[in-house]
Amino acid sequence: xxxxxxxxxxxxTILAAAPAKAQEITVWDxxxxxxxxxxxxxxxxxxxxxxxxxxxxxxxxxxxDQYYTLLGTAxxxxxxxxxxxxxxxxxxxxxxxxxxxxxxxxADLRKTVIGWPEFTGADGGVYAVPLSIQGFVxxxxxxxxxxxxxxxxxxxxxxxxxxxxxxxxxxKGAVPCFSMGNKEGYGAEFWFSTMAANEWTAGxxxxxxxxxxxxxxxxxxxxxxxxxxxxxAGWFQDxxxxxxxxxDEYEGFMRGEDANTIGLISDVAHWKQxxxxxxxxxxxFRMPSPTLAADKTEGDPMMxxxxxxxxxxxxxSVHADLAVELAKALAAPAAMQVFFTDTGAIASNTGxxxxxxxxxxxxxILAWLxxxxxxxxxxxxxxxxxxxxxxxxxxxxxxxxxxxxAAARLDAVQADARK
Amino acid sequence: xxxxxxxERRLLWVAAVPMAVLALSCVxxxxxxxxxxxxxxxxxxxxxFGLVTAxxxxxxxxxxxxxxxxxxxxxSVITTAGAVLLLLAVSSLAGFALAMLRFPFRxxxxxxxxxxxxxxxxxxxxxxxxxxxxxxxxxxxxxxxxSYTAFFLPFSVYMMTAFYSRxxxxxxxxxxxxxxSILQIWWNVMLPMGKPALITLGILNTLYCWNDVLISLLVLxxxxxxxxxxxxxxxxxxxNVPLLTAGIVLAAAPIVIIYVFFQRxxxxxxxxxxxxx
Numbered sequence: 001x002x003x004x005x006x007x008x009x010x011x012x013t014i015l016a017a018a019p020a021k022a023q024e025i026t027v028w029d030x031x032x033x034x035x036x037x038x039x040x041x042x043x044x045x046x047x048x049x050x051x052x053x054x055x056x057x058x059x060x061x062x063x064x065d066q067y068y069t070l071l072g073t074a075x076x077x078x079x080x081x082x083x084x085x086x087x088x089x090x091x092x093x094x095x096x097x098x099x100x101x102x103x104x105x106x107a108d109l110r111k112t113v114i115g116w117p118e119f120t121g122a123d124g125g126v127y128a129v130p131l132s133i134q135g136f137v138x139x140x141x142x143x144x145x146x147x148x149x150x151x152x153x154x155x156x157x158x159x160x161x162x163x164x165x166x167x168x169x170x171x172k173g174a175v176p177c178f179s180m181g182n183k184e185g186y187g188a189e190f191w192f193s194t195m196a197a198n199e200w201t202a203g204x205x206x207x208x209x210x211x212x213x214x215x216x217x218x219x220x221x222x223x224x225x226x227x228x229x230x231x232x233a234g235w236f237q238d239x240x241x242x243x244x245x246x247x248d249e250y251e252g253f254m255r256g257e258d259a260n261t262i263g264l265i266s267d268v269a270h271w272k273q274x275x276x277x278x279x280x281x282x283x284x285f286r287m288p289s290p291t292l293a294a295d296k297t298e299g300d301p302m303m304x305x306x307x308x309x310x311x312x313x314x315x316x317s318v319h320a321d322l323a324v325e326l327a328k329a330l331a332a333p334a335a336m337q338v339f340f341t342d343t344g345a346i347a348s349n350t351g352x353x354x355x356x357x358x359x360x361x362x363x364x365i366l367a368w369l370x371x372x373x374x375x376x377x378x379x380x381x382x383x384x385x386x387x388x389x390x391x392x393x394x395x396x397x398x399x400x401x402x403x404x405x406a407a408a409r410l411d412a413v414q415a416d417a418r419k
Numbered sequence: 420x421x422x423x424x425x426x427e428r429r430l431l432w433v434a435a436v437p438m439a440v441l442a443l444s445c446v447x448x449x450x451x452x453x454x455x456x457x458x459x460x461x462x463x464x465x466x467x468f469g470l471v472t473a474x475x476x477x478x479x480x481x482x483x484x485x486x487x488x489x490x491x492x493x494x495s496v497i498t499t500a501g502a503v504l505l506l507l508a509v510s511s512l513a514g515f516a517l518a519m520l521r522f523p524f525r526x527x528x529x530x531x532x533x534x535x536x537x538x539x540x541x542x543x544x545x546x547x548x549x550x551x552x553x554x555x556x557x558x559x560x561x562x563x564x565x566s567y568t569a570f571f572l573p574f575s576v577y578m579m580t581a582f583y584s585r586x587x588x589x590x591x592x593x594x595x596x597x598x599x600s601i602l603q604i605w606w607n608v609m610l611p612m613g614k615p616a617l618i619t620l621g622i623l624n625t626l627y628c629w630n631d632v633l634i635s636l637l638v639l640x641x642x643x644x645x646x647x648x649x650x651x652x653x654x655x656x657x658x659n660v661p662l663l664t665a666g667i668v669l670a671a672a673p674i675v676i677i678y679v680f681f682q683r684x685x686x687x688x689x690x691x692x693x694x695x696x
Contacts, residue, residue, distance in 0.1 A: 026640075030651075064653060065653070066632060066633060066636055073545055077545055077548045077552060079548070
């Protein structure tokens with residue numbers, strides 16, 4: 001009896017001492033191989049594996065131009081990674097059928113992390129954990145402002161100010177007022193959201209997101225008209241429809257070839273990158289608009305802000321619980337701190353300490369984020385509407401379509417997409 | 420005669436100018452890649468077309484480490500060589516059978532193979548992926564070799580069939596009269612005669628397999644191939660061009676070296692049979 005008991009105890013001890021069964025969490029993204037983000041990913045992997053013995057985190061970086069094709073193929077086959085990165089808005093929403101609903105699993109994060117609407121389904125459920133915040137501001141070259149006789153410390157606050165700035169820069173004749181890259185239609189996409197930020201009321205933003213505000217409505221047509229007017233006024237450089245936004249537009253701005261550019265606040269075409277080239281001459285302002293919604297203030301423009309990228313859990317994952325834990329670890333304050341410091345991307349976690357940033361442009365953006373953010377209109381359009389806006393924006397800029405014709409075509413696409 | 424020679428020489432000189440421009444336009448991208456691979460990203464953005472002033476090898480080191488080119492080279496070499504050998508063997512056999520032998524449904528089979536040329540890879544991605552999962556071929560080199568063979572076989576079979584069809588059938592009949600079996604005819608007669616087409620196919624398939632990203636992405640998700648490593652050097656929206664060109668130089672180097680060393684054999688191989696008699 002004693003021998004049997006000893007054997008059982010020994011077996012129990014051996015079992016207890018044996019390592020947990022090895023598990024591997026596979027994460028797909030297009031960022032983990034980026035040297036700027038390397039420390040962030042290493043930290044999360046290190047911390048997570050230490051806290052979960054026997055678990056290995058396997059980051060698989062995919063080329064972005066093949067990413068969604070590959071992801072779609074894998075998800076359609078009920079296979080693929082346990083956890084994957086997505087852009088917020090249309091890209092994330094298109095993948096909701098393959099994603100695990102996270103509401104009850106991320107309840108503890110909801111107060112400290114922002115950017116959830118871009119990862120929320122039509123059913124109101126949350127399907128991914130936001131990692132970064134995306135937004136549009138106008139970066140300007142103070143040296144070129146000085147050269148044109150403008151006060152570099154007084155960027156435009158109203159549409160009339162901006163018209164005066166562009167007129168002065170045009171009169172100087174050295175550089176165009178705006179750097180514009182609309183080869184893929186992204187220039188018009190950014191323009192649309194920056195205009196809507198001030199031309200639409202909060203209610204109109206909601207109506208557009210729900211498909212109730214038509215493209216042929218006066219509020220939307222006003223944006224299309226402003227796009228045409230800016231082109232006709234010569235604000236953009238020659239051939240914007242042949243210029244890629246990423247990165248021909250921004251590289252031109254960094255070389256000092258254009259006075260303004262509508263840039264980002266995530267980890268590319270943003271303050272950190274522009275500071276590196278322009279130094280103290282890198283200025284930033286919020287884009288004004290020609291008309292103003294009833295709930296907006298003249299001279300105090302708002303800026304479009306939305307959830308940037310986020311991690312979703314594959315519904316078919318056999319390690320779904322661990323994958324949820326890893327998604328939360330990727331958005332944890334300590335890791336996000338490294339992400340922000342190294343890449344300059346504004347993290348979705350509000351617990352990140354941004355007080356040590358010394359870039360004036362970054363300081364300004366961080367301050368505006370607290371009170372000046374409004375929805376990013378184009379992120380609430382359907383993928384079909386965006387695709388058609390890309391096409392119509394080029395026709396409008398080339399003078400091959402009228403605003404009425406473009407709006408009518410976009411109405412038809414909107415109606416079809418919202419069926 | 421002397422006048423004609425003089426005129427010919429003048430014409431040759433005139434023709435040499437556009438030929439030289441053409442040659443320069445071919446060499447310039449190589450120069451652009453090498454020149455920019457030695458710049459920093461900031462140096463490239465500020466002066467994309469200028470000569471490098473402070474060359475650095477950092478991009479080569481980073482590309483080698485970040486794209487894990489050392490490890491991925493082995494996968495690329497094994498899968499490319501395996502797939503090309505398999506493709507040549509199967510397509511030569513199939514081409515011989517379709518061109519020289521008479522068997523039921525021969526034309527129909529050839530049409531099916533031709534029809535599969537019309538189907539874009541993207542259309543069959545999901546069933547293809549499900550199949551390799553079901554066969555447990557994901558993350559295996561043999562899986563990629565089989566996949567390459569399957570995807571690139573229709574064109575290879577078409578080309579070999581077209582090539583063999585132009586040869587006289589009397590060759591097969593004569594070999595039969597000498598008592599050769601079908602496999603012996605293929606091995607001793609058709610394979611040597613098919614050398615020009617096989618070399619061309621070998622070169623084309625080597626390029627297809629070596630440069631492929633999409634199929635390789637699906638099959639090898641851990642230990643990848645060189646081109647996938649290079650493709651991953653591109654960022655979300657931004658591209659570090661010096662880093663990318665350094666990676667491309669490293670990835671292209673083996674193919675260029677092979678071509679430089681075997682140039683004579685490759686050109687001779689292509690020229691075999693070009694002139695009758």
